């Protein structure tokens with residue numbers, strides 16, 4: 027039993043829960059595991075799960091005394107799938123300790139459901155929510171099955187004694203934002219002191235206002251006072267999902283914040299829901315895994331803006347791409363002091379190897395999550411150094427625990443920086459990049475997974491940026507990122523964000539406000555202003571495609587860079603991903619950092635032999651947390667070697683880890 031909480035004891039509600047369990051039976055033979063982002067399966071298998079997760083969300087809200095969220099989506103999965111993601115009171119993902127309750131509840135026998143629910147410690151000793159009672163905000167994506175599943179979740183929440191509010195169609199990050207700001211407005215200590223306009227921004231409208239306002243702030247000037255680059259259009263591949271209507275709303279908000287559409291970057295919707303099947307041949311997952319442009323933007327002719335972005339099915343991740351022949355040319359200003367040299371700098375020879383046949387033919391290039399992280403890390407780090415020049419760190423007993431201390435919150439509900447609650451399987455390495463002020467050191471780092479391209483890691487290291495490592499899945503990256511004062515985390519697939527600690531924000535506010543003194547202080551104040559606008563723009567709860575889209579565009583405009591200049595930060599090592607089905611993917615066990623197979627041991631021996639003969643070869647395999655498949659990643663000195671390594675590794679998995687169906691002969695995205 028968790029501290030201070032007792033079991034749910036409303037006997038009549040438990041009776042209702044028991045009968046609902048029988049009315050929506052669990053499909054026979056289906057056992058669900060809580061993957062890297064909640065439960066996912068074919069939609070028709072999920073009715074009992076959604077009902078039960080509505081109950082769990084109610085319990086979580088009751089335990090914390092704050093609003094929580096429930097998102098119905100299967101993100102990048104195929105349209106017939108669906109899933110559920112739970113949003114915790116601080117706007118983050120469900121606390122890992124509660125995942126065990128989620129699994130227990132989702133897999134309880136129908137007759138056991140009420141008893142399983144009654145075992146969840148969720149009755150607080152006294153109400154802490156000002157009497158509003160438990161409340162679950164529910165939103166869903168555009169899948170045909172989503173609305174019905176959302177209604178079942180609402181029913182589950184109500185049976186478990188919570189009020190359920192249906193917010194309708196939202197992106198996943200929007201729901202995270204609304205939960206966070208809603209609780210922040212109510213003074214929830216978990217959310218931090220630097221929230222901005224809590225109550226005003228606790229809505230979809232507020233979300234757009236916040237983003238557009240921060241973007242407008244950032245594009246007031248270019249770097250070092252140079253004129254800012256022009257507002258250019260960008261084609262946004264919305265994966266035939268929820269991103270499409272939201273991009274249109276973002277256009278309106280930008281036009282409003284910037285004093286007219288002419289001053290805003292036009293976000294052109296490609297692949298709206300009415301034009302095709304969700305995630306099929308389009309969207310971030312397709313583009314990044316297949317390393318090919320999406321339908322609708324498959325040639326330079328189809329991409330009139332010369333630059334594009336692809337969102338995934340629930341718009342929590344984004345990758346960028348462009349055709350080199352059509353990239354809009356920007357009269358390049360001087361390179362920023364903090365930034366790397368422009369296009370001509372990095373070597374371009376490896377790029378030729380990296381390009382697939384399609385790239386070579388059309389000059390198509392992908393800018394993935396690693397490239398976004400590199401751009402952000404460079405930009406934020408440069409401004410951080412400038413903002414801290416001459417500043418004094420606020421005295422703080424332990425920066426990492428500042429939020430927890432300020433919160434005074436019970437340890438079992440606090441997910442503050444450095445909270446050891448999440449230390450079980452963080453898989454973190456890296457010490458952090460100390461950026462000093464007079465009174466202490468702020469720690470900054472980029473957090474990557476095993477999927478990060480080796481060239482991106484080398485680039486960041488070469489620029490003195492510290493790298494920390496985490497397991498695949500943003501919940502792991504986020505937990506590691508919270509250990510730093512400023513951290514940028516991105517998965518190569520485009521899921522990520524940047525986090526600012528409370529201590530850093532205190533310091534930035536002080537530096538900004540000291541700016542009127544002139545001289546160096548004025549420069550520091552300007553960088554502090556820029557960083558505070560970034561904090562407002564970058565979603566602090568979770569990776570957010572729309573917020574990432576805007577910050578990338580703002581940085582490029584401030585630097586007067588086009589996509590090719592950004593792309594030239596470093597040349598990706600050639601890589602290839604594929605996946606294959608096995609009898610039982612849970613039987614494949616990997617090391618903490620996922621770089622090595624522990625079981626079956628013969629598989630790692632085979633992979634070692636393959637890597638030994640491929641120049642600069644690196645490969646690893648791991649069971650997917652979202653699909654019934656084993657994923658294979660390979661990189662090597664040439665595309666041909668990377669492809670060969672990936673296929674050989676897939677064959678080794680098939681042979682030694684119970685592959686089903688015919689042995690793989692081609693790549694599966």
Ligand SMILES: CC(=O)N[C@H]1[C@@H](OP(=O)(O)O)O[C@H](CO)[C@@H](O)[C@@H]1O
Nearest residue numbers: 062063499500517519650651652653
């Ligand atoms: C290689 C890859 O892209 N894996 C993705 C994918 O997880 P898997 O566990 O690999 O299926 O979906 C996750 C949720 O969206 C995302 O966090 C992760 O990065």
